Amino acid sequence: MSDEFTFFYWPGILGRGEFVRLVLEGAGVQYRDIGREEGMAAVVEGAGIGGTRTANAPFAPPYLRHGDTVVFQTANICAYLGLRLDLAPETEKDRHFALGVALTVEDFVREIHDTHHPIAVSKYYEDQKPEAMLRAEDFRSNRMPTFLQYFETLIETNPSQSEWLVGEELTYCDLSLFQVVEGLRYAFPNALLGLVGDIERTTELVERVRNHERIAAYLESDRRLPFNQDGIFRHYPELDI
Amino acid sequence: MSDEFTFFYWPGILGRGEFVRLVLEGAGVQYRDIGREEGMAAVVEGAGIGGTRTANAPFAPPYLRHGDTVVFQTANICAYLGLRLDLAPETEKDRHFALGVALTVEDFVREIHDTHHPIAVSKYYEDQKPEAMLRAEDFRSNRMPTFLQYFETLIETNPSQSEWLVGEELTYCDLSLFQVVEGLRYAFPNALLGLVGDIERTTELVERVRNHERIAAYLESDRRLPFNQDGIFRHYPELDI
Numbered sequence: 001m002s003d004e005f006t007f008f009y010w011p012g013i014l015g016r017g018e019f020v021r022l023v024l025e026g027a028g029v030q031y032r033d034i035g036r037e038e039g040m041a042a043v044v045e046g047a048g049i050g051g052t053r054t055a056n057a058p059f060a061p062p063y064l065r066h067g068d069t070v071v072f073q074t075a076n077i078c079a080y081l082g083l084r085l086d087l088a089p090e091t092e093k094d095r096h097f098a099l100g101v102a103l104t105v106e107d108f109v110r111e112i113h114d115t116h117h118p119i120a121v122s123k124y125y126e127d128q129k130p131e132a133m134l135r136a137e138d139f140r141s142n143r144m145p146t147f148l149q150y151f152e153t154l155i156e157t158n159p160s161q162s163e164w165l166v167g168e169e170l171t172y173c174d175l176s177l178f179q180v181v182e183g184l185r186y187a188f189p190n191a192l193l194g195l196v197g198d199i200e201r202t203t204e205l206v207e208r209v210r211n212h213e214r215i216a217a218y219l220e221s222d223r224r225l226p227f228n229q230d231g232i233f234r235h236y237p238e239l240d241i
Numbered sequence: 242m243s244d245e246f247t248f249f250y251w252p253g254i255l256g257r258g259e260f261v262r263l264v265l266e267g268a269g270v271q272y273r274d275i276g277r278e279e280g281m282a283a284v285v286e287g288a289g290i291g292g293t294r295t296a297n298a299p300f301a302p303p304y305l306r307h308g309d310t311v312v313f314q315t316a317n318i319c320a321y322l323g324l325r326l327d328l329a330p331e332t333e334k335d336r337h338f339a340l341g342v343a344l345t346v347e348d349f350v351r352e353i354h355d356t357h358h359p360i361a362v363s364k365y366y367e368d369q370k371p372e373a374m375l376r377a378e379d380f381r382s383n384r385m386p387t388f389l390q391y392f393e394t395l396i397e398t399n400p401s402q403s404e405w406l407v408g409e410e411l412t413y414c415d416l417s418l419f420q421v422v423e424g425l426r427y428a429f430p431n432a433l434l435g436l437v438g439d440i441e442r443t444t445e446l447v448e449r450v451r452n453h454e455r456i457a458a459y460l461e462s463d464r465r466l467p468f469n470q471d472g473i474f475r476h477y478p479e480l481d482i
């Protein structure tokens with residue numbers, strides 16, 4: 001079926017792909033998950049990565065094929081799916097704003113990643129550990145509270161008083177915030193504990209997402225992988241003092 | 242006039258704001274540039290940054306107000322304007338792809354920034370210089386060629402053979418690629434020189450943008466600032482050996 005959602009991401013990690021998977025699962029839609037079904041080589045080949053690039057090649061996974069449309073970059077995919085699967089805001093105005101919010105969640109994710117890889121993605125954590133210690137210190141003291149406070153304020157000032165990030169209903173932005181907070185619980189449990197009093201609305205939003213019927217079923221399924229030390233969110237105790 | 246484009250960014254630097262400004266200037270549209278007209282405080286106040294956040298507050302500049310719509314995150318703003326100002330691809334399919342490309346340009350910009358600030362945006366370059374040397378080395382050897390080769394291949398494999406990144410005409414993606422290559426010429430002239438034989442299509446695209454009638458007029462105007470050492474693109478010779 002040519003208009004089936006076909007999703008490509010590395011198997012074995014949650015990573016950026018999980019933000020997309022949460023939208024697909026939250027909508028309860030059928031989709032193909034090529035990395036898990038066919039393995040890493042199929043993900044590489046589908047993108048034309050590594051010298052064999054063809055027209056409309058994404059820069060990197062995750063990416064989505066839907067008919068002859070190729071969508072890449074995590075928040076772009078989530079927005080595309082959200083609009084089609086009733087997980088985007090109702091109004092045009094809110095939709096433009098929502099993409100800004102989702103891209104800010106992604107900025108946060110990128111900074112979380114860079115705490116363990118501040119110098120080079122091509123090197124091991126162990127080869128950039130002193131720099132990671134410095135970067136993580138700044139992350140815990142400055143960046144993490146700045147981002148979390150921003151999302152908390154969005155919930156607080158949402159004109160619809162829905163207790164979601166944007167608009168009146170659950171959107172892909174809320175699913176993404178859920179995933180980031182879950183990731184922080186795994187990677188930076190101590191730092192998060194120190195901030196939890198300032199982000200009560202966020203904590204409640206995360207629980208509402210967790211108890212969403214389809215998300216709850218997904219989280220209990222085999223399809224949901226545990227966090228691990230190969231993904232974006234890694235627990236190195238020395239980075240979370 | 243309530244549907245005028247009102248643009249907010251820090252005065253004094255090109256930064257991320259310049260990607261938005263190039264779309265406005267390339268379209269030849271009237272716009273307000275609040276940072277330059279009213280100064281930094283008006284940009285802060287407009288965003289509600291720093292404890293006074295109100296509904297629909299962007300995380301950070303640049304942001305755009307258009308009627309009662311607030312758009313933030315650079316590529317999101319460029320896509321919004323591109324669609325309204327005839328600087329986005331014609332087809333839906335290409336539009337989704339174009340946003341992925343623009344977001345990848347932004348990823349590249351972020352990594353360029355992090356060469357001089359690998360540890361903390363809140364600290365001076367001079368206080369993270371050893372780490373910057375390491376990060377810049379990886380950037381020059383791995384990341385810079387990877388990104389540039391990707392954009393080169395997009396031009397090469399564009400099904401319309403237009404010699405633009407996406408679709409048949411100039412889009413906001415091309416304007417963004419222009420700005421990045423100009424920035425690299427300022428910040429990493431040696432590294433760029435070493436790659437120039439592999440990115441001939443990109444170099445030609447950059448020249449076509451430079452000679453675009455409205456862009457050429459803009460580049461010669463007072464409105465175009467020179468690159469300087471406070472922005473994203475900074476020339477530290479020790480990072481460009």
